[in-house]
Structures are given as structure tokens and as C-alpha cells.
Amino acid sequence: MNIAKRIEISNEMDFSRATLEATKLAGRIGFRRSDQYQISIAVSELVTNMYRYAKGGCIIIRSIERRRKKGIEVIAEDKGPGIEDIEMAMQDGFSTSKSLGLGLPGVKRLMDEFNIKTELGKGTRIVVTKWIRRDV
Numbered sequence: 123m124n125i126a127k128r129i130e131i132s133n134e135m136d137f138s139r140a141t142l143e144a145t146k147l148a149g150r151i152g153f154r155r156s157d158q159y160q161i162s163i164a165v166s167e168l169v170t171n172m173y174r175y176a177k178g179g180c181i182i183i184r185s186i187e188r189r190r191k192k193g194i195e196v197i198a199e200d201k202g203p204g205i206e207d208i209e210m211a212m213q214d215g216f217s218t219s220k221s222l223g224l225g226l227p228g229v230k231r232l233m234d235e236f237n238i239k240t241e242l243g244k245g246t247r248i249v250v251t252k253w254i255r256r257d258v
């Protein structure tokens with residue numbers, strides 16, 4: 123069964139809702155605790171960015187299946203200013219807000235797949251997925 127959750131992000135109270143829903147859904151899909159934690163950190167970074175740079179947006183979290191693999195997909199969508207230089211934004215330490223600049227590269231490391239589409243003046247859409255590991 124596929125489960126999906128959509129969370130509008132418009133104030134700081136929505137942050138914890140988004141991370142909580144991500145952790146809950148990850149648990150239902152069957153992710154181990156440490157992976158649930160990593161997924162919730164990734165969601166937290168995406169939500170923080172969309173709130174800080176785009177003044178809000180929406181997060182869609184859903185269970186996915188591909189070639190008998192189970193996983194989670196997180197879509198972060200906003201209608202903000204867009205990102206001028208994705209390559210720069212993906213580097214550790216790059217920030218336009220004097221922050222640490224570790225958010226996006228961190229999200230990429232925590233998840234298995236990372237896709238970003240952005241258009242100046244239109245917004246940003248980031249899709250990330252993580253798969254359940256069977257090996258260890």
C-alpha cells in the first residue's frame with residue numbers, strides 16, 4: 123500500500139510536523155531508526171531552506187517501490203526566488219545567508235538520490251529518495 127502525506131510549510135510550527143511525519147512514515151515503511159533519523163534531518167534542512175529563502179512551500183512525503191525495493195520519496199516545492207547557481211549551492215560552505223552552507227550537500231549525502239530543478243523568479247523543486255538497505 124502506498125502512503126503519501128502533504129504538508130504545507132508556512133510557519134515555524136510546520137517544521138516539527140514535517141519532520142515528525144517523515145520519521146513516522148519512514149518507520150511504517152520499515153526503515154531502521156538510524157535511517158529514520160537521517161531522513162528527518164534531510165526533511166528538516168529542506169524545510170528550513172524553503173522557509174528561509176522562499177517564505178514557505180510544501181513538502182510531499184511518500185512511500186515508493188521500484189524493482190521490489192522499498193523506499194521513501196520527499197518532494198520539497200516552493201515558489202520562491204529560485205537558486206542562481208546550483209553547482210555553487212551544492213558545495214559545502216556556500217551560503218547566501220552567512221549560514222554554514224551545509225544544508226543541501228548534507229541532504230544529498232543523507233539520501234540515495236537527489237534531484238533539483240530551479241528557475242529564477244519561479245521557484246525550486248527538490249526530489250530526494252532513500253531506499254531500505256537489505257545487506258547490513
Ligand SMILES: Nc1ncnc2c1ncn2[C@@H]1O[C@H](COP(=O)(O)OP(=O)(O)OP(=O)(O)O)[C@@H](O)[C@H]1O
Nearest residue numbers: 171172175204211217218221222223224225226246
Ligand atoms: N529553496 C530555496 N530557494 C532559493 N534558494 C535556496 C533554496 N534552498 C537553498 N537555496 C540557496 O542555496 C544556498 C545553499 O543552501 P544550503 O542549505 O546548502 O546552505 P544555507 O541554507 O545557506 O546554510 P545551512 O543550511 O548550512 O544553514 C543557500 O544559501 C541559498 O542561497
Ligand SMILES: [Mg+2]
Nearest residue numbers: 170171225226
Ligand atoms: Mg540550508
